[in-house]
Amino acid sequence: MTREMRQMSEQSAASAPEMTGAQSLVKSLENAGVDTIFGIPGGAILPAYDPLMDSTQIRHILVRHEQAGGHAAQGYAAATGKVGVCMATSGPGATNLVTPLADAHMDSVPLVAVTGQVGAAMIGTDAFQEADIRGITMPVTKHNFLVTDPADIPRTIAEAFHIASTGRPGPVLVDVAKSALQAMTSFDWPTGINLPGYRPVTRPHSKQIREAVKLILEARRPVLYVGGGVIRSDAHRELLRLAEFTGMPVVTTLMARGAFPDSHPQHLGMPGMHGTVAAVAGLQKSDLMISLGARFDDRVTGNLDSFAPNALVIHADIDPAEIGKNRHADVPIVGDAKEVINELLALLTAQADAGHTGDYEAWVAFLAGVKKKYALGYDAPTDGSLAPQYVIERLSAIAGPEAVYCSGVGQHQMWAAQFVQYENPRTWINSGGLGTMGFSVPSAMGAKVGRPDATVWSIDGDGCFQMTNQELATCAIEGIPIKVAIINNESLGMVRQWQTLFYNSRYSNTDLHSKRIPDFVKLADAYGCVGLSCDSPGDVDATINKAMEINDVPVVVDFRVHRDAMVWPMVAAGTSNDDIKYARDLAPDFDEDDL
Numbered sequence: 001m002t003r004e005m006r007q008m009s010e011q012s013a014a015s016a017p018e019m020t021g022a023q024s025l026v027k028s029l030e031n032a033g034v035d036t037i038f039g040i041p042g043g044a045i046l047p048a049y050d051p052l053m054d055s056t057q058i059r060h061i062l063v064r065h066e067q068a069g070g071h072a073a074q075g076y077a078a079a080t081g082k083v084g085v086c087m088a089t090s091g092p093g094a095t096n097l098v099t100p101l102a103d104a105h106m107d108s109v110p111l112v113a114v115t116g117q118v119g120a121a122m123i124g125t126d127a128f129q130e131a132d133i134r135g136i137t138m139p140v141t142k143h144n145f146l147v148t149d150p151a152d153i154p155r156t157i158a159e160a161f162h163i164a165s166t167g168r169p170g171p172v173l174v175d176v177a178k179s180a181l182q183a184m185t186s187f188d189w190p191t192g193i194n195l196p197g198y199r200p201v202t203r204p205h206s207k208q209i210r211e212a213v214k215l216i217l218e219a220r221r222p223v224l225y226v227g228g229g230v231i232r233s234d235a236h237r238e239l240l241r242l243a244e245f246t247g248m249p250v251v252t253t254l255m256a257r258g259a260f261p262d263s264h265p266q267h268l269g270m271p272g273m274h275g276t277v278a279a280v281a282g283l284q285k286s287d288l289m290i291s292l293g294a295r296f297d298d299r300v301t302g303n304l305d306s307f308a309p310n311a312l313v314i315h316a317d318i319d320p321a322e323i324g325k326n327r328h329a330d331v332p333i334v335g336d337a338k339e340v341i342n343e344l345l346a347l348l349t350a351q352a353d354a355g356h357t358g359d360y361e362a363w364v365a366f367l368a369g370v371k372k373k374y375a376l377g378y379d380a381p382t383d384g385s386l387a388p389q390y391v392i393e394r395l396s397a398i399a400g401p402e403a404v405y406c407s408g409v410g411q412h413q414m415w416a417a418q419f420v421q422y423e424n425p426r427t428w429i430n431s432g433g434l435g436t437m438g439f440s441v442p443s444a445m446g447a448k449v450g451r452p453d454a455t456v457w458s459i460d461g462d463g464c465f466q467m468t469n470q471e472l473a474t475c476a477i478e479g480i481p482i483k484v485a486i487i488n489n490e491s492l493g494m495v496r497q498w499q500t501l502f503y504n505s506r507y508s509n510t511d512l513h514s515k516r517i518p519d520f521v522k523l524a525d526a527y528g529c530v531g532l533s534c535d536s537p538g539d540v541d542a543t544i545n546k547a548m549e550i551n552d553v554p555v556v557v558d559f560r561v562h563r564d565a566m567v568w569p570m571v572a573a574g575t576s577n578d579d580i581k582y583a584r585d586l587a588p589d590f591d592e593d594d595l
Helices: 003-015 021-031 046-052 066-080 098-107 133-140 150-165 178-182 206-218 236-246 277-284 337-353 361-373 388-399 411-419 440-450 462-468 471-478 493-502 520-526 537-549
Strands: 018-020 036-039 059-062 084-088 111-117 143-147 171-177 184-186 222-226 250-252 267-269 288-292 312-317 331-334 404-407 456-461 483-488 530-534 555-560
Touching: 018 021, 021 046, 021 150, 021 178, 021 184, 036 066, 036 440, 046 111, 046 178, 059 440, 059 471, 066 084, 066 098, 066 111, 066 440, 066 462, 066 471, 098 111, 098 133, 098 171, 111 150, 111 178, 133 143, 133 171, 143 150, 150 171, 150 178, 150 184, 171 178, 206 288, 206 312, 206 331, 206 337, 222 236, 222 277, 236 337, 250 277, 267 277, 267 361, 277 361, 288 337, 388 411, 388 456, 388 483, 388 537, 404 411, 404 440, 411 456, 411 483, 411 493, 440 456, 440 462, 440 471, 440 483, 456 462, 462 483, 520 530, 520 555, 530 537, 537 555
Parallel strands: 036 059, 036 084, 084 111, 111 171, 143 171, 222 250, 222 288, 250 267, 288 312, 312 331, 404 456, 456 483, 483 555, 530 555
Antiparallel strands: 018 184
């Protein structure tokens, strides 16, 4: 820095009005574009809550548990594409954020968590409510900061939002010492971001694009294997153009539901452990996988050694660490999904103009036959009780593809992924990588805050619901009218399914007695919500329609379903995708002669 620049900086700092570090924090969050914070005050963060009260830009939503605040910020981010923000105090407040931070890290959700820390002089003394949250969260955040100098607050907040939202999105923690919040400082919002060593590559290398196009044109059985990175990149329109231009079949992972319309004839559905037979077969029998923003997760691949044994791999991802991590990539492409797809499409178009196109007709016909023969379905209970799949089918039909669906984790999550018709991105929000029970209600709350005009349904299990249902109080008081469908089978359903299949029906500690305790209708009423219940197939439509008509308060519907319903198809953990069962003891049998 020259002497003239140093003098100008000192003069600027001298002319800037003094404020507390807490005021600087709130002003920094405003400058970062924050409009909503989900949080709970406490001793170390308390100085920040005083100026927050005066902010006309930021709405603070007082949640009932910090974990729910983190999941709400995730739901907000996933529904809007913006960075979600949560706030907590030191010690237990901060440690309660560990699960949502880990969840956001696994699912690439842009998140900034601001936590209070004990005063700088007390760090390391085991002071009251002290925890090394920076050390604790280092493995589950994209980056994190400890701020002890109030002058560093604006720059740190600017960097946190930049890191969270660029490259592969993810969570960033900003831990601020109470002494920094209380001290006086001047506010200086940075005009640019300079982070040596952090330069995410978004544009793919042209040589890799040429190699990829060469493989695409030579392939006879290619599949577009689409992951959540396509949604994070807002690349769904580009994906549709690429798919329709080439005619290649498409599979969308659990995190990519809605990236490609379910109604499109080229869509084979979701691959993996509970994927469609067509999607699993498409990957297993392919000779080329074009992976876009996916990470070859074990729930998709099954046993890696037997996964798509004859397929070459084009692996495109913005995170170079993912490429080749689980499966060797014949053509690795580092770049943003939208830019990668645009580059592929441009070169494929040029090749088509020169008379070079792929020949996939027999492959597409084969997979269309598999899709038709092994369409998703279920057996209605013989005793006339309520099938959970039917509830979700009817919910999808009535609420429609413009609604947002947020699920917990377990059987209901898989049924929601299978039986809701997804036509649009950012309409399916779930905990994919970490599999966090209790995710649904708070994420639905965040999604509704981010998209107040959308109908938002929390599809939850009776086990998951009881982990975070206290946020119904938040929703009722704050005017956040989410709708909750509890798929109540009285059990930890997915664990019970595994006990049925692999533990000789020995149901150790999976019975929740949820049709007796608690009474979910009374619980909803106690929280200021409308409570409804349904246990008959004939009443499902009327019950959903009644819930859809109530838009001024949250609605909770207790769907009392058949407890022994199972999620099919299924690939048992650690086995080959070739061993998929589309129903118990029934494996698909299709003719590959056309291939």
